[in-house]
Amino acid sequence: MAIIDCHAHIDERMLSIDAIIAKMDRAGIDKVALIPAMNDPLPKTDAKILTLFRALMTSPLHPCARWLHEQFMTSGGDVVLGGVVVRIYPRPDNATVAGALKAHPDRFLGWIFLNPNAVADPVEELEQWRQVPGFVGVKLHPHWHRYRIEDAFDIAERCEALRLPILIHLGFGESGRWQLLTDRYPRLRLIFAHAGMPHFGRMWHDVKANRHLRVDLSSPYLSERLVRRAVRAIGPERALYGTDAPYGFHEFDHSYDYHHIKGWVERLPCRARDIDRVLGDNIEELLADGR
Numbered sequence: 417m418a419i420i421d422c423h424a425h426i427d428e429r430m431l432s433i434d435a436i437i438a439k440m441d442r443a444g445i446d447k448v449a450l451i452p453a454m455n456d457p458l459p460k461t462d463a464k465i466l467t468l469f470r471a472l473m474t475s476p477l478h479p480c481a482r483w484l485h486e487q488f489m490t491s492g493g494d495v496v497l498g499g500v501v502v503r504i505y506p507r508p509d510n511a512t513v514a515g516a517l518k519a520h521p522d523r524f525l526g527w528i529f530l531n532p533n534a535v536a537d538p539v540e541e542l543e544q545w546r547q548v549p550g551f552v553g554v555k556l557h558p559h560w561h562r563y564r565i566e567d568a569f570d571i572a573e574r575c576e577a578l579r580l581p582i583l584i585h586l587g588f589g590e591s592g593r594w595q596l597l598t599d600r601y602p603r604l605r606l607i608f609a610h611a612g613m614p615h616f617g618r619m620w621h622d623v624k625a626n627r628h629l630r631v632d633l634s635s636p637y638l639s640e641r642l643v644r645r646a647v648r649a650i651g652p653e654r655a656l657y658g659t660d661a662p663y664g665f666h667e668f669d670h671s672y673d674y675h676h677i678k679g680w681v682e683r684l685p686c687r688a689r690d691i692d693r694v695l696g697d698n699i700e701e702l703l704a705d706g707r
């Protein structure tokens with residue numbers, strides 16, 4: 417059984433390819449599915465803000481989470497963290513992932529990052545990158561790229577036809593209406609990043625009811641407690657281990673701690689077989705089915 421991190425970013429300003437591989441080896445991770453960086457390097461995560469944000473998103477006060485999020489955005493669509501403006505890139509550079517796939521095809525998989533707001537024909541961009549062996553699906557981020565779910569319909573249609581999964585980080589309001597995708601593209605396989613943030617428990621019942629839908633368990637947006645709640649609600653068959661590295665949990669050397677979220681999964685109150693599923697079998701099965 418292989419252990420696969422299904423959600424990580426490549427940003428060599430924070431963690432080089434060699435450092436990623438050394439960390440994978442130490443943590444016993446066989447493969448990492450990489451996404452190009454969509455932003456400047458992030459400052460150290462403020463744990464208090466994340467706890468507040470998580471508490472809001474999972475409570476009846478969840479509409480306030482949108483207001484809180486907007487306090488961290490500039491009018492130009494960048495993010496302000498710790499007083500520093502972190503630029504959001506309209507077109508994340510898929511070539512960075514393609515380079516890693518070519519150099520280490522046995523260790524990396526890749527997600528093609530598309531932004532329907534930034535290019536005239538995102539489907540053409542998809543066709544170009546999917547020729548590179550190792551790219552396994554598409555990453556969409558309507559939250560930070562600020563578009564409506566409808567804007568991704570062309571991409572979703574092509575992915576459904578190609579049986580390519582989409583990993584999507586949902587947003588609030590019009591950037592979060594994921595049901596528009598499932599209604600229109602019933603065979604499209606979707607992975608909701610960060611356990612469906614910002615909707616969490618408000619969508620888990622529907623995820624469980626639709627075998628084409630999955631969540632990943634990545635990022636410090638989540639906590640061990642929230643991961644347990646998500647897996648209990650959705651079932652271990654459709655939860656996928658992921659990290660969001662290099663963002664989030666830091667080791668003594670200030671670089672990414674690859675053991676942290678893996679520990680959350682290994683300590684899940686589930687059968688060993690189910691933990692193996694979350695750590696790697698589920699994503700392997702999903703990807704094998706698509707070819």
Ligand SMILES: [Zn+2]
Nearest residue numbers: 423424425660
């Ligand atoms: Zn991410």
